[in-house]
Amino acid sequence: MIDAPLCLFRTRxxxxxxxxxxxxxxxxxxxAVGDNSDAFFRLIGIDDAYRATGHSLYTVETHLRHLGEAAEGDRLRCTLQLLDHDTKRVHFFHRVVAEADDRxxxxxxxxxxxxxxxAARSAPIPDAVREKLADIARAHAPLARPDGAGRSIGIPR
Known part of the structure; x- marks a missing residue:
C-alpha cells in the first residue's frame, strides 16, 4: 500500500x-522539504550505500511558495506527490502543512x-529504483495536479 500523497517527514x-x-x-x-526529499530517496533506495556506488539524485530546480507562517513550536507535516519521472529525472511536489489546523x-x-x-553528468536511473518510482506513480496517478505546480514567477503585465 502506497500513500497518496506520501507523508514522510514531520517536525516541530x-x-x-x-x-x-x-x-x-x-x-x-x-x-524541511529537503528532509522530506531525503526520506523519499531512502524509500526508493537512494541511501548511503547507494551513494557509495557513485550515483545519486541532484536537485536541478526548486520553486518554493510561501503561503502561511509557522511559529516556534508548531508541528509541521510534509507530504510529497510524485508528478512524473523518466529514465534520468524525477519531478515531485511537496506540501508543508501546520498539523494543528491543516493550514x-x-x-x-x-x-x-x-x-x-x-563523471559529473546525468546517468540513467537503475531499473530497481525506476520500478519503485513506477509503483509510486501508479498510486499517485488519481491525485489532482497540485495547485501551483508548473507555475512560473513574474509580474503579470
Missing amino acids: VPPEWVDYNGHMSESRYLE LLATAEQMLVHVDIG
Missing part, C-alpha cells in the same frame, strides 16, 4: 528556525536528475 519548529519577524525563516522551509504553509516543486557523481 525549533527556536533556531525562527527569524527576526517571529516566524519560521524562509530558508527553513527549504530545509497549507508552503509548497515546493522540484526537478531532480540522476547523476554519475564521478
Whole structure:
C-alpha cells in the first residue's frame, strides 16, 4: 500500500528556525522539504550505500511558495506527490502543512536528475529504483495536479 500523497517527514519548529519577524525563516522551509526529499530517496533506495556506488539524485530546480507562517513550536507535516519521472529525472511536489489546523504553509516543486557523481553528468536511473518510482506513480496517478505546480514567477503585465 502506497500513500497518496506520501507523508514522510514531520517536525516541530525549533527556536533556531525562527527569524527576526517571529516566524519560521524562509530558508527553513527549504530545509524541511529537503528532509522530506531525503526520506523519499531512502524509500526508493537512494541511501548511503547507494551513494557509495557513485550515483545519486541532484536537485536541478526548486520553486518554493510561501503561503502561511509557522511559529516556534508548531508541528509541521510534509507530504510529497510524485508528478512524473523518466529514465534520468524525477519531478515531485511537496506540501508543508501546520498539523494543528491543516493550514497549507508552503509548497515546493522540484526537478531532480540522476547523476554519475564521478563523471559529473546525468546517468540513467537503475531499473530497481525506476520500478519503485513506477509503483509510486501508479498510486499517485488519481491525485489532482497540485495547485501551483508548473507555475512560473513574474509580474503579470
